[in-house]
Amino acid sequence: MLQEKVSAVTDGCMSRVQDASQPDLLSEEPRLDLSTAPTIPSASEPNQNIENIKVVLHERELWKKFHEAGTEMIITKAGRRMFPSYKNLTGMNPKTKYILLIDVVAADDHRYKFCDNKWMVAGKAEPAMPGRLYVHPDSPAAGAHWMRQLVSFQKLKLTNNHLDPFGHIILNSMHKYQPRLHIVKADENNAFGSKNTAYCTHVFQETAFISVTSYQNHKITQLKIENNPFAKGFRGSEEGDPRVSRLQGKEYPGMSKNSVRQRLISSHSHLAGKLAGGVLTGHPQVLSSYQYEAGVPSANPDSQDPISSHFPPSRDPGLLYHCFKHRDNSRHLDLGCKRSYLETSSAVSEEHYFRSAPSYESSLLSRSYRNEAFSARDACMYGGMETESGSGAGDLSDVNNSSAINCNMWATMQPYARYTVEGVPYQPFTAHYASTATVTPVVPHPASTMAPRPQSDLGVYNSASVQRGLPVIPPPSSSSSCSPATLASRDRSDLPALYQSKPGSPLRPFSAYPPQGPVRDPSLQYQVGLNSTGTHWTDS
DNA sequence: TCAGCTCCCACGTTTGAAGCGC
DNA sequence: AGCGCTTCAAACGTGGGAGCTG
Numbered sequence: 402m403l404q405e406k407v408s409a410v411t412d413g414c415m416s417r418v419q420d421a422s423q424p425d426l427l428s429e430e431p432r433l434d435l436s437t438a439p440t441i442p443s444a445s446e447p448n449q450n451i452e453n454i455k456v457v458l459h460e461r462e463l464w465k466k467f468h469e470a471g472t473e474m475i476i477t478k479a480g481r482r483m484f485p486s487y488k489n490l491t492g493m494n495p496k497t498k499y500i501l502l503i504d505v506v507a508a509d510d511h512r513y514k515f516c517d518n519k520w521m522v523a524g525k526a527e528p529a530m531p532g533r534l535y536v537h538p539d540s541p542a543a544g545a546h547w548m549r550q551l552v553s554f555q556k557l558k559l560t561n562n563h564l565d566p567f568g569h570i571i572l573n574s575m576h577k578y579q580p581r582l583h584i585v586k587a588d589e590n591n592a593f594g595s596k597n598t599a600y601c602t603h604v605f606q607e608t609a610f611i612s613v614t615s616y617q618n619h620k621i622t623q624l625k626i627e628n629n630p631f632a633k634g635f636r637g638s639e640e641g642d643p644r645v646s647r648l649q650g651k652e653y654p655g656m657s658k659n660s661v662r663q664r665l666i667s668s669h670s671h672l673a674g675k676l677a678g679g680v681l682t683g684h685p686q687v688l689s690s691y692q693y694e695a696g697v698p699s700a701n702p703d704s705q706d707p708i709s710s711h712f713p714p715s716r717d718p719g720l721l722y723h724c725f726k727h728r729d730n731s732r733h734l735d736l737g738c739k740r741s742y743l744e745t746s747s748a749v750s751e752e753h754y755f756r757s758a759p760s761y762e763s764s765l766l767s768r769s770y771r772n773e774a775f776s777a778r779d780a781c782m783y784g785g786m787e788t789e790s791g792s793g794a795g796d797l798s799d800v801n802n803s804s805a806i807n808c809n810m811w812a813t814m815q816p817y818a819r820y821t822v823e824g825v826p827y828q829p830f831t832a833h834y835a836s837t838a839t840v841t842p843v844v845p846h847p848a849s850t851m852a853p854r855p856q857s858d859l860g861v862y863n864s865a866s867v868q869r870g871l872p873v874i875p876p877p878s879s880s881s882s883c884s885p886a887t888l889a890s891r892d893r894s895d896l897p898a899l900y901q902s903k904p905g906s907p908l909r910p911f912s913a914y915p916p917q918g919p920v921r922d923p924s925l926q927y928q929v930g931l932n933s934t935g936t937h938w939t940d941s
Numbered sequence: 942t943c944a945g946c947t948c949c950c951a952c953g954t955t956t957g958a959a960g961c962g963c
Numbered sequence: 964a965g966c967g968c969t970t971c972a973a974a975c976g977t978g979g980g981a982g983c984t985g
Binding site: 514574633 | 944945946947948951952953954955
């Protein structure tokens with residue numbers, strides 16, 4: 402079923418797609434095996450297909466809890482960590498070197514606002530921030546290293562500072578984002594940018610979130626407080642609301658906790674309105690009916706994607722399998738809420754907006770691959786930089802010829818990867834944000850787990866088969882996509898694009914980069930050569 | 942007027958240096 | 964001198980609230 406549809410919207414590069422039915426996703430063992438579909442073997446390592454890598458989302462159940470409530474992530478100027486952190490377990494060839502990196506792409510082109518206890522579309526998204534990648538500080542490392550313990554991305558930080566110098570991932574507030582994990586084979590024998598470049602992209606839908614500068618949904622606040630060790634200070638004792646303790650101890654030293662609580666509830670009546678149904682109790686269980694707040698069921702109560710209840714569908718479900726540009730603004734709800742940004746966004750023609758939103762593409766980037774001597778453990782960030790010249794990111798051949806990018810190079814990563822299946826409204830904006838060949842189909846598969854480690858809380862996913870072409874709607878759980886070991890340069894344009902050999906340069910996997918200039922500390926930041934001019938806009 | 946943002950605060954966790962004993 | 968353990972303080976991360984801004 403899904404397979405057929407997936408195939409229908411992808412080009413002929415996908416060798417095989419596993420069917421991932423929803424029951425599998427919700428099975429007792431929440432794991433997905435996206436493997437089982439060995440495709441085009443790597444020329445260098447014919448038996449070590451990167452698409453066989455299994456990726457596990459650590460603390461998946463916790464992620465699901467947040468997802469069900471509509472995950473929010475705080476972004477600050479100084480940068481804020483994600484919580485839950487993004488951890489993964491991968492099954493790899495022990496001897497092969499891999500680079501693990503994460504990027505965060507816009508999930509759609511909308512700006513949101515929290516209104517009536519739900520996330521509503523509030524207008525068009527602001528121009529995306531420069532695309533940055535968070536490269537795991539251990540990268541590159543052999544598969545044995547990655548499999549030895551949990552691979553944690555907990556130091557990844559999110560910021561809304563457009564001029565952030567620390568290499569944090571820059572996001573816009575009140576926008577919806579989707580983190581993606583990329584695994585790039587970095588073996589010395591596998592030249593980046595060569596036709597042997599192999600990579601995998603894993604998308605865990607439950608890690609999607611809306612960036613905020615302060616929490617909007619009290620349920621999310623409570624979940625964070627209850628689960629984030631750093632927020633223990635806000636946990637209530639047995640007596641309840643942690644704020645009571647604080648206020649009672651300081652602001653209201655002479656007031657009983659009950660009195661303080663009353664005062665709090667009174668002063669937070671606006672919250673009470675939002676949080677009808679006992680949200681203020683702080684007990685997630687009590688909030689289970691949250692999505693039906695005010696007696697208004699979510700847009701898609703039967704959706705298998707819980708987040709859809711909170712992230713309103715931005716697309717007509719009927720267009721799920723359309724990969725063509727769709728500019729339906731009619732869904733921008735006017736719910737009596739302040740329609741901020743709608744007017745401002747209208748100042749620019751939509752066409753212009755779409756075409757000039759290069760940041761939606763994670764873009765080309767170059768980075769020095771650390772050789773063995775380069776052992777810094779700080780996260781390496783890849784900064785996005787819009788390039789004024791050059792062809793589209795999707796045309797890597799042109800990139801190769803660009804003198805402006807004189808180093809190994811990443812190609813673009815498409816934003817708005819689709820994360821849905823039929824009936825699941827959590828859809829990315831449109832394939833048209835992606836450049837012509839930068840749409841990585843995301844293909845779900847039934848799962849199996851990795852044997853070595855306990856995975857009671859892990860969802861296991863394996864790399865899907867090779868795909869190129871139009872975005873594919875994965876199941877609500879997660880998805881992954883892999884490049885074949887062999888990629889045409891054009892098709893590599895949507896790689897996490899780590900390294901790109903210069904033409905004629907046989908193998909420069911970890912060439913020194915930046916070619917000159919100091920490495921920024923603490924993070925190693927690299928500019929991303931980003932180009933949107935090659936973006937292919939098509940109208941259905 | 943108000944939604945969103947920034948700054949500052951108190952609190953808890955993490956981390957690493959220092960001290961101590963064997 | 965080396966090792967392991969404990970202690971402690973600084974650094975870090977957290978959400979909340981006040982105030983500012985557009």
